Amino acid sequence: MLKGTAPESNEVKDGDFCMVISGTHKGKSGIARDLNISKTGHLTITIVQTDGNRFKTLGKNVTVQKANVA
Template identity: 75%
Template sequence: MKETELKDGDFCQVIKGTHKGKAGIATDLNISKTGHLTITVVQENGDRFKTLGRNVVIVSK
């Protein structure tokens, strides 16, 4: 997945990293000092977590 395809409000599934298997709405997209895309994912139950954009794929809900 190209990082530029992900946009605020997209439903995404985490495929790598600490939060693997979780899914939710992508919010708060930001480019870090090192140049990586970071996002906050809000799950349906309201829980939030941060992850890298390269760790998620966009899915249709």
Template identity: 75%
Template sequence: MKDSNTIKDGDFCKVTDGTHKGKSGIATDLNMSITGHLTITMVQESGVRFKT
């Protein structure tokens, strides 16, 4: 069974909190920061990219 909190490159995701709340797109460029936070570049259907 897949953990519902596991995300991988290419998954469709919706942001549920923070600055980009309500935006969605394809997750790309997943990186673990030095402080231990996961950063994700999201690509919206329109082609616009944002980091979250």
């Protein structure tokens, strides 16, 4: 668990705008797609960035954000 930081909501749903807060893709954001529970019980998420790039990350590494209106 991260010290002193509590995500607004960690209940990620398909279509939510998410920010990656830890791991390899820290600092990246996008729309959550293809949520899956792995055999080991961890949530994996495919994040689709605004430029169309995709990457996979663990659910524990993301926080749900308000939509980016840039």
